[in-house]
Every structure is written in C-alpha cells, then in structure tokens.
Amino acid sequence: MLLKKPPVWEEGFLDIHQLSTGRGNACFIQFPDGTNMLIDAGSINRDYTRKIPSVAVPDSSISPGVMISEYIKQCITSKFQVRIDHALITHFHDDHAGYPDNASPWSRSGAYKLSGITEVGDQIPIKHLIDRGWPTYENISSINKPIVENYLSFIREQQNRVGLVIDTFRLGPYKDFLKYNPGKYNQTLEITGWSVNGRYWNKDSSSAIPHSGKIIPASDTFLFENNASCSISIKYGDFTWFTGGDLTSSEIGAKSSFNLEEKVAQSVGKVSVLVAGHHAYSDAVSNKTLELMKPDYIVIPSWSYGHPSISSLNRIIAYNSPMTILSTQVHPETWKEIMQRGLDKIIVQGGHLMIRVKGKGTKIERYLIIP
Numbered sequence: 001m002l003l004k005k006p007p008v009w010e011e012g013f014l015d016i017h018q019l020s021t022g023r024g025n026a027c028f029i030q031f032p033d034g035t036n037m038l039i040d041a042g043s044i045n046r047d048y049t050r051k052i053p054s055v056a057v058p059d060s061s062i063s064p065g066v067m068i069s070e071y072i073k074q075c076i077t078s079k080f081q082v083r084i085d086h087a088l089i090t091h092f093h094d095d096h097a098g099y100p101d102n103a104s105p106w107s108r109s110g111a112y113k114l115s116g117i118t119e120v121g122d123q124i125p126i127k128h129l130i131d132r133g134w135p136t137y138e139n140i141s142s143i144n145k146p147i148v149e150n151y152l153s154f155i156r157e158q159q160n161r162v163g164l165v166i167d168t169f170r171l172g173p174y175k176d177f178l179k180y181n182p183g184k185y186n187q188t189l190e191i192t193g194w195s196v197n198g199r200y201w202n203k204d205s206s207s208a209i210p211h212s213g214k215i216i217p218a219s220d221t222f223l224f225e226n227n228a229s230c231s232i233s234i235k236y237g238d239f240t241w242f243t244g245g246d247l248t249s250s251e252i253g254a255k256s257s258f259n260l261e262e263k264v265a266q267s268v269g270k271v272s273v274l275v276a277g278h279h280a281y282s283d284a285v286s287n288k289t290l291e292l293m294k295p296d297y298i299v300i301p302s303w304s305y306g307h308p309s310i311s312s313l314n315r316i317i318a319y320n321s322p323m324t325i326l327s328t329q330v331h332p333e334t335w336k337e338i339m340q341r342g343l344d345k346i347i348v349q350g351g352h353l354m355i356r357v358k359g360k361g362t363k364i365e366r367y368l369i370i371p
Contacts, residue, residue: 005074006354006369009034011181014189014236014357017369018275018299019071020328021064022057024095024116025301027243027275028072032189032236033181034079037086038126039232039243041068043116044303045099052305057329057351065098065119071352072124084124085179088169089117089131090245091229092144092151095303100150112153121154125162129155132196132230134168139197144225169193169230171201188360190235195247195264197228202267226278227260233268237361242268242293243275249286261285265292272364273297273355280308280316290319297366299353300327305334313343326353326366 009015009030019026024042031037043064044054057067076082089097098116105114112118120126133140133148140148158164174191176182194201229245249261261277261284274295277284279302298316300308308316308327316325327349330338338344352369 004370006071006352007356007367009075009077012358014234014239015075016234016241016273016355016357017071017075018301018326018328018353019068020057020303020352021067022055022303022329023064024098024303025090025279026064026068027301028068028075029234030075031178032185033178034077035085035177035179036072036076037088037177038068038072038084038120039088040090040096040245041065041087041098041117041120042093042095042303043098043119045094045101046103047101050304052331052333054304055329055331063114063119065114065116066123069120069123072120080180082124084120084126086128086130086177087117087121087126088230088232089129089151090231090243091132091225092140092147093225093246094147096245097147097151099147107154107157109157111157112150115150118150118154121158121164126158126164127162129164129166130169130230131166132169132228134166139224139228141224169196171196171199188237190233192233192235194231194233194242194268195244195260196230198260200231200260200264200267204267231264233271235361236357237359238272239357239361239364240268240271241273241275241355242271244277246278246284248278248281248283249289251286251288259286259288262288262292265289268293270294271296272361273299276300276308276312279304279306280312281306282309282311285312285315287315287319290316294321295323297324297326297355297364299355300325300347300349302327302330302334302349305331307331307334310337310341310343313338313347317343317346324348324366326368328353 015030027039100113226246231244354367
C-alpha cells in the first residue's frame with residue numbers, strides 16, 4: 001500500500017515506523033495507550049567524504065532532524081501533547097545519533113549544534129532520554145567524541161529548559177514505559193532490554209552476562225561502538241519486534257572473538273519482525289541468527305551503499321522460510337547490483353516503512369509511505 005502520510009494511530013494499535021532519510025537511522029513507535037518512543041535519530045557527518053556518497057531522501061533541502069520531527073508531528077493525534085515520551089540512542093555513531101559537522105547550524109541558544117537527535121530535540125521536547133553511556137560516557141573513541149560532546153551540551157540545556165530526564169539503558173524488563181493508560185496495557189505489552197556495552201540479558205537466569213571473549217576495544221573507532229549497541233524488543237500479544245542497533249556476528253567477519261549477535265538472538269528467540277543488524281551489512285544477520293529468531297518479516301534500515309550487502313541478502317534468501325523483506329530507500333548503486341542478480345523482486349523498498357499491530361498481535365498491517 002502506497003501512502004503520502006502515515007495512517008492515524010488509534011488506541012490499541014502498536015504502530016512502528018522505520019523512517020527513511022538517506023542519511024541515517026530513525027524509528028518512531030506509538031504504543032497502544034498513546035505513549036511514544038523514538039529509537040535513534042541519525043545524521044551522517046558531511047565532512048567525511050565517502051567513495052560512494054549517500055543520497056538524501058527526498059533531497060538535501062531538508063535535514064534528517066527536521067524530516068524526523070515533521071513526520072512525528074503528523075503521527076501524534078490532537079489527543080496528546082506533541083512531545084517525545086522516550087528516546088533511545090542505541091550507540092554513538094553519526095548515522096544513529098547525528099554528527100555536528102561544519103554545515104550543522106547552532107541551536108537558538110548557541111549551546112549545541114543541530115544534528116540528528118539534538119535537532120529533533122530542538123524541534124520537539126524530549127521528556128526521557130536513554131543511552132548506553134550515561135552518566136560517565138566511558139569507552140568513547142576519539143572519532144565519536146564530537147558526537148558525545150555536542151550531545152552532552154544538548155542534555156545540559158534540555159535538563160534546564162524542558163526538564164529532560166536521562167537514564168542509562170538497562171537490561172531486562174521495562175515496566176515503566178507507558179504513560180497514559182499503563183494499567184490497561186501493561187499485561188499485554190512487554191518491553192525488554194537485551195544487550196548494552198557488550199553485555200546481554202539471559203532471560204532464563206534473569207541475569208546480565210558479559211561477553212566470554214574479547215570485545216573490540218574503544219580505540220577501534222567503529223567496531224566497538226557497533227557491539228556496544230543497545231538492543232530491545234517489544235512484545236504485544238503474539239507479536240514481537242526486535243532491533244539491535246549495529247550488533248554484528250563474528251561468524252561472518254566481524255572483528256571480534258565472540259558472537260554477540262547470536263548470543264542475543266539465542267536469548268530473544270522467535271520474533272515476528274527482525275530489524276536487520278548493522279543495516280544488513282555483510283557482518284550481520286548470520287545464518288544462526290536467522291535460525292534462532294525465525295522472523296516473519298525482516299526490516300532493513302538502508303541509507304548507504306552496501307545496505308543490504310549481497311552476501312546478507314543471499315543468507316536471508318537461503319534461510320528458505322516464508323518471509324517478507326522490507327527496506328527503506330536502497331542506495332541506487334546497491335539497487336543496481338541487486339537488480340543485476342535478479343534479487344529485486346524479493347524486496348519491498350522505497351520509503352518510510354510502517355508496521356501496525358492490531359488486536360494484541362492477531363493482525364499485522366504493513367505500509368510503504370513515500371515521503
């Protein structure tokens with residue numbers, strides 16, 4: 001179904017929107033009682049020259065932060081105040097948190113630059129913010145320090161201006177997310193934190209387990225941050241949705257001596273929707289992860305060349321189980337490669353993706369929303 005704007009949320013619906021900006025990740029969720037949550041708000045570093053540049057959606061005249069904000073405003077009905085009840089930053093890469101590059105404007109106060117989550121928070125008040133590092137922000141690599149320094153300036157101002165509350169992401173069940181009608185939905189809606197900073201939640205022993213091997217050190221600019229990602233599931237009746245940020249798998253080339261993606265998959269088990277780790281790049285979505293999670297849908301948050309990689313796509317296809325593959329805007333060069341291999345007919349792609357769950361998981365509707 002092609003739509004110009006998202007369908008109107010109604011009480012009892014779980015609406016999950018994977019947004020397409022061509023420059024990073026963002027997912028907006030509306031829970032059955034009307035409480036909402038934003039997971040990531042990325043905006044890539046424009047000072048960094050890529051061999052194959054990204055393609056802005058719909059074009060470069062609108063920043064990712066503004067696009068995300070305008071989309072969220074369309075989703076929130078007049079019954080509720082326009083605000084973000086919860087925001088989660090899975091990890092501190094530019095495409096998940098935003099990067100204060102030379103072209104980023106300053107906030108009205110001049111306290112921080114507007115990029116990604118800081119630009120969204122400048123447009124829409126955020127009441128509760130969660131990340132992997134608060135309050136010490138240890139193990140932040142030098143390449144990511146500008147992100148965190150700008151982010152901390154944003155936090156300080158927002159604490160004073162709008163009463164922002166910030167917490168460290170925690171493992172295990174979250175019982176305090178719903179704000180408007182928690183008593184009605186707390187029994188059917190379950191939110192669980194599964195991994196953060198290389199530790200994962202074992203639901204059988206109700207404990208957090210550290211990695212058993214050597215996690216990539218923070219000095220390795222990209223790989224540590226990926227496996228430090230916060231991962232989270234949302235269960236509503238029979239429906240389960242999971243996202244793991246940029247978790248990777250050592251089985252298929254991630255440079256770590258332990259397989260966090262699969263450890264988490266083993267703990268989570270069967271899901272209805274799996275958001276592909278690391279944008280379905282070549283080092284994520286392993287065969288074992290697919291076997292353990294048995295997804296009915298795979299959502300690929302694409303924005304860069306190589307999202308998804310041909311190798312990951314082949315693994316997903318080889319899994320040989322009835323499954324729908326949904327992707328946000330695939331990079332034109334990647335799409336050419338996919339078409340050359342005759343794989344274009346197996347993917348639905350090209351805009352914002354929305355999954356609506358009705359009746360406590362008994363009915364799923366999906367939409368492709370063209371921005």
